[in-house]
Amino acid sequence: MRIRDHPILEFKRGKKIHFYFNGKKLYGYEGESISASIVANGIHVLSRSLRYKNPRGFFCGIGKCSSCLMNVDGIPNVRTCITPLKEGMEVRTQEGYADLPSVSFRGRKKKKIETDVLVIGAGPAGLTSAIEAAKQGVRVLLVDENPRIGGQLVKQTHKFFGSKEEFAGKRGIEIAEILGRKVQEDENIDVLLQTTAFGYYENGKDNFHLFGLVKRVDGEEEVYKVECKSAIFACGAMENMLVFPGNDLPGIYGAGGVQTLMNVYGILPGKKVLMVGSGNVGLIVSYQLLQAGAEVVCIVEAMPRIGGYHVHAAKVRRCGVPILTSHTIVEAKGKERVESAVIGRIDEKWNVIKGSEREIECDTICLAVGLSPSIKLIAQTGAEVRFIPEAGGYVALHNKFMETTKKGIFVAGDASGVEEASIAIVEGKIAGFSAAKFSLGERVEEKDIEKHLRRLNELRAGPFGERGRKAKEKILAMMERRRWDIRRTV
Amino acid sequence: MGYKEDGVISIDDLKLPNEEQLKKGVAIVECLENIPCNPCVEACPFGAITMRDLNDTPKVNYDKCTGCKRCIAVCPGLAIFVVKLEGEDALISLPYEFLPVPKKGDVVFALDREGKVRGNAKVEEVRKVGKTHIITIRTKKEDAMVVRNIRVVK
Ligand SMILES: Cc1cc2nc3c(=O)[nH]c(=O)nc-3n(C[C@H](O)[C@H](O)[C@H](O)COP(=O)(O)OP(=O)(O)OC[C@H]3O[C@@H](n4cnc5c(N)ncnc54)[C@H](O)[C@@H]3O)c2cc1C
Ligand code: SF4
Ligand code: SF4
Ligand code: FES
Numbered sequence: 180m181r182i183r184d185h186p187i188l189e190f191k192r193g194k195k196i197h198f199y200f201n202g203k204k205l206y207g208y209e210g211e212s213i214s215a216s217i218v219a220n221g222i223h224v225l226s227r228s229l230r231y232k233n234p235r236g237f238f239c240g241i242g243k244c245s246s247c248l249m250n251v252d253g254i255p256n257v258r259t260c261i262t263p264l265k266e267g268m269e270v271r272t273q274e275g276y277a278d279l280p281s282v283s284f285r286g287r288k289k290k291k292i293e294t295d296v297l298v299i300g301a302g303p304a305g306l307t308s309a310i311e312a313a314k315q316g317v318r319v320l321l322v323d324e325n326p327r328i329g330g331q332l333v334k335q336t337h338k339f340f341g342s343k344e345e346f347a348g349k350r351g352i353e354i355a356e357i358l359g360r361k362v363q364e365d366e367n368i369d370v371l372l373q374t375t376a377f378g379y380y381e382n383g384k385d386n387f388h389l390f391g392l393v394k395r396v397d398g399e400e401e402v403y404k405v406e407c408k409s410a411i412f413a414c415g416a417m418e419n420m421l422v423f424p425g426n427d428l429p430g431i432y433g434a435g436g437v438q439t440l441m442n443v444y445g446i447l448p449g450k451k452v453l454m455v456g457s458g459n460v461g462l463i464v465s466y467q468l469l470q471a472g473a474e475v476v477c478i479v480e481a482m483p484r485i486g487g488y489h490v491h492a493a494k495v496r497r498c499g500v501p502i503l504t505s506h507t508i509v510e511a512k513g514k515e516r517v518e519s520a521v522i523g524r525i526d527e528k529w530n531v532i533k534g535s536e537r538e539i540e541c542d543t544i545c546l547a548v549g550l551s552p553s554i555k556l557i558a559q560t561g562a563e564v565r566f567i568p569e570a571g572g573y574v575a576l577h578n579k580f581m582e583t584t585k586k587g588i589f590v591a592g593d594a595s596g597v598e599e600a601s602i603a604i605v606e607g608k609i610a611g612f613s614a615a616k617f618s619l620g621e622r623v624e625e626k627d628i629e630k631h632l633r634r635l636n637e638l639r640a641g642p643f644g645e646r647g648r649k650a651k652e653k654i655l656a657m658m659e660r661r662r663w664d665i666r667r668t669v
Numbered sequence: 670m671g672y673k674e675d676g677v678i679s680i681d682d683l684k685l686p687n688e689e690q691l692k693k694g695v696a697i698v699e700c701l702e703n704i705p706c707n708p709c710v711e712a713c714p715f716g717a718i719t720m721r722d723l724n725d726t727p728k729v730n731y732d733k734c735t736g737c738k739r740c741i742a743v744c745p746g747l748a749i750f751v752v753k754l755e756g757e758d759a760l761i762s763l764p765y766e767f768l769p770v771p772k773k774g775d776v777v778f779a780l781d782r783e784g785k786v787r788g789n790a791k792v793e794e795v796r797k798v799g800k801t802h803i804i805t806i807r808t809k810k811e812d813a814m815v816v817r818n819i820r821v822v823k
Contacts, residue, residue: 186768187800338745340706342723348708348743350800470767484673489702490746492676497818499784502676601705641703641724 181219182445182471187336187350190445198268213259213270214247215240215444223429223516225249225259227274234515236429237448240436242324243417246427249273260439261324262395289402294320294369295618296611297390297407299376299556302330304592304603304610305413306358311611312411313367317618320405321362322374322392327443328362329355330415331593332600334438336470337463340488341601341638351600352442374403376414379559382406388560388587408618409587411610412557413603416550416571416593421455424510430517434464434547441471449543453520454478455508459487461547465495468545476541479506479522481529488643508544509536517544550597557594560585565657569650570596578658579632580623581610589614596654598639598647605634672701677782680814686731691813694736694753694760698727699817700746712743738762742798751805752813759813760793762805770795770802771821779808780818787816 182190193209200217207216214225214237224234225247235246242261251257251270255277259270296312298305301323309321327333335351346354362368374394382389388410392403418433420426432440432448434456440446452473454465457480465475475495483505485492492502509521509531524535551572558564562575562583575583575590582589591610592603609631616623625632639648672678678699686695696717698709703724710718710727717733718740720726741749741764751762771777771792779790790806797803808816 184768186766186770338743340704340745342705342707343711347706348712348745472768485676488704488746489672489676489678490700490704490744490748492672493678493699493782493817494747496676497780497782497784499780504674599705637723638705640722641705643702643704644724 180221180447180450182441182447185445186470188352188442188445192445196264196266198264198266198270200270201272207264209264211264211444213249213251213257213262213264213268215260215440215446216264217259217270218440218448219444219446224272225429226272228427229275232274233427234429235427236516237432237440238436239418239433240439244433248277250277260436263326265397289404291404291406292320293406294318295408296320296614297376297388297405297410298322298413298611299410300330300413300415300592300594301325301328301359301362301370301372302413302415302592302603303332303354303358303600304415304594304607305330305411306362307604307607308411308413308591308611308614309362309368310358310365311608312615313365315612315615315619317367317615319368320371320407321368322371322376324373324375326373327355328359328370328372331435334435334442335463336442336467339600341599344634345601345604345638347601354600371403376556379556386587409589409614410560411581411589411591411607411614412575412594413591413607413610414553414556414594416552416597418546419549419551421508421546421548423508425512425517428511428513428517429515430513430542431511431544431546434460434545437464437543437545438467441467447471447473449517449541450474451476451541452543452545453508453522453539453541454545454547456480456547456549457485457487457492457502457504458547458549459491461545462487462491462495464545464547465500466491466498469495469498469500473543475500476539477501477503477522479508480504481507481525507531511544512538517542520544550593552594552597554594557583557588557590560588562588563661565654567596567650567653569646569653574650574654576654576658576661578655579609579625580613580628581606582613582617584658584661587614587617596647596650601638602635602647605631605638683814684728685814688754690731690734691752691754694751695731695734696729696736696738696740697750697752697814698729698740698748699750700727700744700748702726704746706745708743708745709740709749712740714739738796738803741803742801750817754810754813757810758807759810759816760805760807761790761813761816762794762803763817763819765802765804765819766800767821769821771804771819775821777806777822778820779806779812779816780820781815782817784818786820787812790816790819
């Protein structure tokens with residue numbers, strides 16, 4: 180269902196175009212992704228699981244979960260959630276394993292780019308990294324998989340917290356525009372969108388790093404070899420999944436997937452939504468669903484207390500949405516898509532209390548149960564990664580300058596530990612500065628970044644910042660210990 | 670049950686203004702946690718909202734506050750309301766980010782902090798700041814600290 184009127188957003192839809200879904204003629208708009216258009220047509224089954232042929236639907240919306248793989252114009256396994264819809268496209272669901280493509284793959288050009296600093300990810304961390312690095316007079320290449328600049332920010336219709344320096348009081352979408360404009364106006368920064376960094380390679384030179392990038396334009400793929408003196412991983416985080424019977428039914432979405440459909444494309448995933456998780460993400464997405472015209476049946480939270488800020492909880496409560504703490508989802512029911520959900524109260528040991536289960540009617544279940552840093556590509560560089568629960572999972576160890584254990588490889592934002600955009604903005608400034616200095620062969624000292632470090636302390640000082648504070652303390656302590664270990668072995 | 674369990678604060682959680690101050694009209698700030706946020710402090714032209722540091726909770730000086738409503742739309746938590754007593758009525762100004770937007774003179778449902786309908790209220794004023802509307806409604810005096818939202822009667 181397409182959202183027509185929205186209190187905050189205006190959807191500038193492109194030209195109306197047609198395409199074929201399993202032979203049936205459907206309509207969508209230019210600028211939409213293939214699977215967004217399909218969902219807008221009220222179709223929720225995008226694929227079937229390999230072994231049991233269970234129906235699968237749109238889940239993550241950012242090309243990470245593979246539940247939207249379809250055959251597009253004869254090419255199998257296309258991630259339809261990040262592939263733009265084109266006039267006359269033939270889209271088919273795949274049953275089981277895909278066949279070898281019947282059309283030959285188009286020839287791929289390979290280009291080489293040399294730059295000083297490569298920034299991977301154009302969310303708040305990547306944007307401020309690029310701006311800060313460019314200020315030092317070096318050349319910067321900023322790449323992002325998505326067609327739009329801003330990372331998570333492009334989906335955030337609510338006003339942000341923090342202080343003036345981090346754009347508090349402004350909506351996420353506005354922050355993305357402000358930073359995006361700065362980046363595009365900066366002569367030292369080149370931007371490549373719809374471009375995925377996919378690999379790290381040996382290149383035999385000590386002071387250079389080599390990355391492989393692929394850019395998708397009009398169904399063509401261009402491959403780039405990027406040689407850089409330093410690189411910043413600002414690639415954000417991925418959503419967590421929850422285990423319960425029926426969790427793969429179409430109609431079950433990650434919170435980010437719902438946000439992408441609803442706030443980027445103006446498509447409502449369903450009418451009656453059960454939200455799982457009462458952290459800030461669960462609370463904010465619930466509020467955004469209400470704004471878009473959906474009903475949020477209730478929010479369940481396994482912990483005995485609401486996880487997010489009270490001010491966010493109060494917004495949804497005064498619209499009549501109940502928040503049930505010490506409750507969880509027991510099961511999702513439905514044939515080809517979600518028709519209802521069973522929820523129940525849990526005890527201190529997280530067991531569902533017998534007799535407390537009840538079935539509630541809903542067509543959509545939204546999971547907002549946390550994020551884990553994206554680290555696959557960082558790990559490939561050889562930077563040391565460790566499991567830090569407070570950071571949200573595995574992260575690359577890094578020092579105050581945001582440099583990992585691999586020389587010249589830096590991290591910033593959620594990729595370095597899941598926190599907030601305000602933190603990502605400041606970490607990006609540090610990483611951008613340090614990476615630029617590194618590429619110039621200049622030393623950085625703590626006094627150069629002192630004001631940013633102070634700012635981070637301020638932002639993390641409250642009770643909600645404790646998790647992030649602990650994560651960074653652990654990471655720094657591990658770095659310190661590692662340094663000693665290395666000295667001893669030398 | 671506290672607000673951390675069900676998301677609803679009780680009046681006892683707030684430091685309320687006195688009758689005189691309420692007659693003038695003052696900001697009621699329902700922001701009780703130590704979160705890193707301060708646009709309300711920066712927005713107030715009269716220095717009526719203060720904070721020790723970024724994570725402190727905002728404190729309103731009800732003598733300095735003029736009820737100008739400037740802080741309402743900048744608050745990302747949508748946690749600020751301006752309440753003014755007028756005889757047996759209460760005028761409540763609240764942030765509103767839904768459709769449809771009511772017009773001056775419309776009668777709307779007045780909702781409490783749990784979204785339950787407390788009765789009807791008349792819309793006295795509609796201001797637009799960016800994409801947020803500030804709606805001022807007239808309700809009964811006894812609902813001054815109860816009503817915190819509206820729903821447009823369709
Ligand atoms: C619902 C919700 C509400 C939020 N509200 C607030 C708030 O009020 N205040 C606040 O401070 N924070 C808030 N946040 C958190 C904030 O959005 C994130 O902390 C912040 O966006 C992290 O920034 P980042 O730059 O690290 O990552 P992201 O914004 O996630 O950006 C990462 C980017 O990297 C790209 N990328 C990843 N891998 C690759 C690759 N291999 N090649 C190319 N590109 C790649 C991704 O496509 C993405 O665009 C909220 C988050 C959510 C989900
Ligand atoms: S209503 Fe006006 S004077 Fe009162 S706290 Fe808000 S901005 Fe300040
Ligand atoms: S702006 Fe709103 S949420 Fe932020 S501190 Fe002030 S009252 Fe609280
Ligand atoms: S990869 Fe497309 S929905 Fe997850």
